[in-house]
Amino acid sequence: MGSAGNSTDGTVGERRQLINVAYRLLGSLTEAEDAVQDAYARWYGLPRSRREEILSPGAWLTTVTGRICLDLLGSARARRERYVGAWLPEPLPDRTEWARSGGADPTVPPDPADQIVLDESVAMAFLVVLESMTPAERVAFVLHDVFRYPFAEIAGVLGRTPAACKQLAASARRRVGAARAPAPATGRGDVVRHVKEAWQTKDITALVGLLDPSAVMTADGGGMVGTVLRPVEGGARIARYMVAVADRAPGLELLERSVNGVPGLVARRGGAVVTVASFDVSDGHVTRVWVVRNPEKLRPWAREGQGVRAVVAGGPLS
Numbered sequence: 001m002g003s004a005g006n007s008t009d010g011t012v013g014e015r016r017q018l019i020n021v022a023y024r025l026l027g028s029l030t031e032a033e034d035a036v037q038d039a040y041a042r043w044y045g046l047p048r049s050r051r052e053e054i055l056s057p058g059a060w061l062t063t064v065t066g067r068i069c070l071d072l073l074g075s076a077r078a079r080r081e082r083y084v085g086a087w088l089p090e091p092l093p094d095r096t097e098w099a100r101s102g103g104a105d106p107t108v109p110p111d112p113a114d115q116i117v118l119d120e121s122v123a124m125a126f127l128v129v130l131e132s133m134t135p136a137e138r139v140a141f142v143l144h145d146v147f148r149y150p151f152a153e154i155a156g157v158l159g160r161t162p163a164a165c166k167q168l169a170a171s172a173r174r175r176v177g178a179a180r181a182p183a184p185a186t187g188r189g190d191v192v193r194h195v196k197e198a199w200q201t202k203d204i205t206a207l208v209g210l211l212d213p214s215a216v217m218t219a220d221g222g223g224m225v226g227t228v229l230r231p232v233e234g235g236a237r238i239a240r241y242m243v244a245v246a247d248r249a250p251g252l253e254l255l256e257r258s259v260n261g262v263p264g265l266v267a268r269r270g271g272a273v274v275t276v277a278s279f280d281v282s283d284g285h286v287t288r289v290w291v292v293r294n295p296e297k298l299r300p301w302a303r304e305g306q307g308v309r310a311v312v313a314g315g316p317l318s
Helices: 008-027 029-045 049-055 055-082 095-101 124-131 134-147 151-158 162-178 185-200 204-210 236-246 295-306
Strands: 213-222 252-257 263-270 272-282 285-292
Touching: 008 029, 008 055, 008 134, 029 055, 029 295, 055 134, 055 151, 124 134, 124 162, 124 185, 124 285, 134 272, 151 162, 185 204, 185 252, 185 272, 185 285, 204 213, 204 236, 213 236, 213 252, 236 285, 236 295, 252 272, 263 285, 272 295
Parallel strands: 213 285
Antiparallel strands: 252 263, 263 272, 272 285
């Protein structure tokens, strides 16, 4: 992706873009940061004369980051076969929202997580669809449809022809098109607020009314905390489960917070974020619930919720 430049300063401002690309490719902020760090290490490992020949350091770093992510995606299936329970993408907070509510120190310098653009391409429903793609489809689709890279450049990442990359993106696009369009933010927020109120009051009838009869709840504890290992199917079953959780978790504080840019719920105990829940909404009803409890995936939320204190584990969803 380009040659014949004479400065390495162009790499300094690329980190934000690279983190944005890598997170969407991997669904994990931790892995995205590692991939970008690896790409920078390879850049600075080049002889100075070689770096000076590169026309666009940012394009070079994007290509290398994409290849690193492609390799990670290729090995992800084997790693996730050993994962305890369901694997979900790592949820992201909106740091400005926490700062406004007094949950974060606005004087603390931002980290890469703060700089991820929270748009529809990081919504949990979208990331889950990306998980259904092959690694090559995901790379082609994210780079082209989300970040508008030309297929000629994507070909350098995938080691395929531009025509083949175009076909991969088209295949991925069909998968995305098969997924239902998300509800408007206003409607989604109202439904999530009602879910919070019904959950807090343990109103099972209200919860059943808010959940689609065929709703599915998936939870990710990573084997590190207690949670259901298989998806809970059916609105009535999910409602009963949520009320049972409320019974077993006295003192649990529920907060309405953006999760990957859309309305969600965050549960805290003793000031520590222990659960982050995302929702997919259609026609005024919740159709999907994604619950992340794995403490390793809640590290950004621990920073926002209570500074440097560690996330603590409790009972199921508590």
